[in-house]
Amino acid sequence: MNSATDHNAMVGPYPFRRLPDSTPQRLIADMDRLGVETAWVGHVPSIYYRDAASGNDELFQLLAAHRVRLLPVPAVNPVWPGWEREIDRAASEGAPAIRTWPAHYGFDCAGAAMTELAAACAEQGLTLTLTVRLEDPRQRHRLDVARDLISADLRATVRAHAGVRLLVCGADRAIVEETHWGSTPEESARLSWDVSAVWGPPEDHLGHLFRTVGREAFVFGTGFPFRIPDAAVAKLTLASYESGPGVADRG
Amino acid sequence: MSGLPLVDVHVHFWHDRCGRAEWRELNARRLAIGERIGITLHIASILGTWGYASPTYFPSPDDVSYGNEAMRAIEAAHPDRVRGYTTVNPNFTAHAVREIEIGADHGLTGIKLAASRRADDPLLDPVCELADHHRVPILHHVWQHRRGEVPGQEISDALDLAALSSRWPRVQFILAHIGGGGDWAHSLRALAQVPNIWVDLSGSGVDRGMLELCLECVGPGRLLWGTDLTMDTGLAKLKALELLCSPAEFTAIRWRNAARIFHLVAGPRSIAPMQAGAGAEA
Numbered sequence: 215m216n217s218a219t220d221h222n223a224m225v226g227p228y229p230f231r232r233l234p235d236s237t238p239q240r241l242i243a244d245m246d247r248l249g250v251e252t253a254w255v256g257h258v259p260s261i262y263y264r265d266a267a268s269g270n271d272e273l274f275q276l277l278a279a280h281r282v283r284l285l286p287v288p289a290v291n292p293v294w295p296g297w298e299r300e301i302d303r304a305a306s307e308g309a310p311a312i313r314t315w316p317a318h319y320g321f322d323c324a325g326a327a328m329t330e331l332a333a334a335c336a337e338q339g340l341t342l343t344l345t346v347r348l349e350d351p352r353q354r355h356r357l358d359v360a361r362d363l364i365s366a367d368l369r370a371t372v373r374a375h376a377g378v379r380l381l382v383c384g385a386d387r388a389i390v391e392e393t394h395w396g397s398t399p400e401e402s403a404r405l406s407w408d409v410s411a412v413w414g415p416p417e418d419h420l421g422h423l424f425r426t427v428g429r430e431a432f433v434f435g436t437g438f439p440f441r442i443p444d445a446a447v448a449k450l451t452l453a454s455y456e457s458g459p460g461v462a463d464r465g
Numbered sequence: 466m467s468g469l470p471l472v473d474v475h476v477h478f479w480h481d482r483c484g485r486a487e488w489r490e491l492n493a494r495r496l497a498i499g500e501r502i503g504i505t506l507h508i509a510s511i512l513g514t515w516g517y518a519s520p521t522y523f524p525s526p527d528d529v530s531y532g533n534e535a536m537r538a539i540e541a542a543h544p545d546r547v548r549g550y551t552t553v554n555p556n557f558t559a560h561a562v563r564e565i566e567i568g569a570d571h572g573l574t575g576i577k578l579a580a581s582r583r584a585d586d587p588l589l590d591p592v593c594e595l596a597d598h599h600r601v602p603i604l605h606h607v608w609q610h611r612r613g614e615v616p617g618q619e620i621s622d623a624l625d626l627a628a629l630s631s632r633w634p635r636v637q638f639i640l641a642h643i644g645g646g647g648d649w650a651h652s653l654r655a656l657a658q659v660p661n662i663w664v665d666l667s668g669s670g671v672d673r674g675m676l677e678l679c680l681e682c683v684g685p686g687r688l689l690w691g692t693d694l695t696m697d698t699g700l701a702k703l704k705a706l707e708l709l710c711s712p713a714e715f716t717a718i719r720w721r722n723a724a725r726i727f728h729l730v731a732g733p734r735s736i737a738p739m740q741a742g743a744g745a746e747a
Contacts, residue, residue, distance in 0.1 A: 231650065234674050350670060352608065353648040413669060414697030416494040438673075445671040445701035452498055452697050 218251045220443070222383040222408040222435025223284075225276055226258035228348075230355040233258075236439035238280050244443050245283065250434075252283050256313045256343070258439070260289035266319075267300055274307065287311045287343060291319045292331040301334045311341035311381060316367065317360040324370035336377030344371060346384040346411070348440055365392035372401045383408045383435055387419035394427045402427075408435025414449030421453045469716060470736045472723035473499070473699065475604065475642060475667040475691030476509035476547075480535035482528075484517035492539065496546070498696045502703075505720065506736045508727065510550040510577040510604070511536045522580040522606070522618035526560040529553060533564055537571055545735055548727070550577035550604060555588045565595045572738060574727060575639075578605045580618030585628035593633040602637040602726045604665070605629075609647030623652035627659045637661055637726045642693050644668030644702070649675050653682040660687075663726065666706075666718070667691030671698050676705055685714035689722050 225238050236258065245253060255277060260269025270288040277284045290300045290312045304312050314331060321327040323344075335342040347362040368389070372380045382393075385407055394402050409432055413419040424432070434450070436443035476495070479488035499507060511532035513524025524532070529552055536549035551568030553561035553576060565576060576596050582588050584605055596603050611622050623640055630638045638661060643649045645668030656662050664683050666676070667690075679688055690706075692699030707715055720736060723729065728739045 232674055234677055349672070350646055352646045353610070413695050415498045416491050416696060417694055418494065440673060442671040442673055442676075442701050442705045444704040445698055448700040448704070449697035452501065452700065 220253040221433040223253040223438045224256040233439045256287045266291040292327040305338040313343040323367040329374045332374035332378035343381045410437040470505040470720040472720045474689045476507040483515040548574040550575045552577040554581040584621035584625035604639040610651035623655040642668035644670030657682045665691040667693035669695040
């Protein structure tokens, strides 16, 4: 198991329910407790700000004192003026990835905005991160109306540019399978999945996907501050995969 | 992973008529993973044929009977670590009563109600009467905070279960899988003052803040540990609880609370039903 890097962490408050201590300090404390060395860290408020750039200002400031272990993953809204500057800033700040939120920002994964964003990410060597959902749809606030992403969104994104690398957070087995088997081998090779929302045993969806899709397609991710981070460790500990190289750390 | 007993109050097994060729492997995997986690006792149910011959949450009487028989067979094969709920569909009152009587002949552990009938419906009263008579708890499936109908299961949430529990104050009810979907905060606020409803912590949901609100609203004295379909999330919640609770509270949630309502006694490496006439544990 390679859980050295948490690829699915964020910091900051959430408008629809209280997240206990969603600060970088708490994230680091949990990382220490679970033996995680570094984390790719996004910013929850940037999902909801009209101007994601101002959220990135907050993210860089929040992480300034922790940059050795917490790598910023800024948000980019490709239908808002100046988004190219955020791509350049991400690259210059050494960010490994950016996050975008099509359902929240209001653009189509199959449209021109995603094509331009995917091209910019490919050019700068940034992984493009999409999140299927933040919470179970059965517990949403009545104003929380952004839809979950579906496999078609993911397939459109990975097809948007031949050089884009796509990390998908919060996907379950059905979405992973539909996307993997609905993509060419070349497209699938540019797709990574975080393990946070894939079921462990006894159904053992994660072990099944390791055997069918390939464990190299999966990365460790906790879903902090939404999910108890121990869950990602527990499913890897209990998953019925054979010994050998663990969850990949690519990206 | 600990020398303490650990009781899983929300477990499911499978049988040959569930339409899954790997049913034996699923059952074996649950027991094997249970060993790794340190589960001392699995308290389990089978919901008919899990949708294969009749709907999971509306199982036919024949499927209910077959599932209960299969559950008793698993219990007999693993008497040291498995106990079975008797599952019933209250729409078939006479059949439900008969199934509970059969269960009682084999040492009734508890009664499982799925979502075949809304929790506050009078048709559940004969089931509650038998639970009261046999002094066993009722585990009731709940979709947290659901006030409207959806396909596949009849509405029931914490408010409905609270209405039923008020009619049967001596019966102990277990609200199923607080992490199993829906707004857990709604259920927890609703149950703060309902002393005979216990909350089972199972389900695939591992939202941060959920366990904290369980402790705040319901308290460690009415929480029961469980897994349901995902044992990894059960293990994660166990780890998180250890950080949130005092040792006494953690012990209560691991097994002492379950021992109280299921009338269990703990030995050095096991936990088992109390013999008739013995004193109460915990």
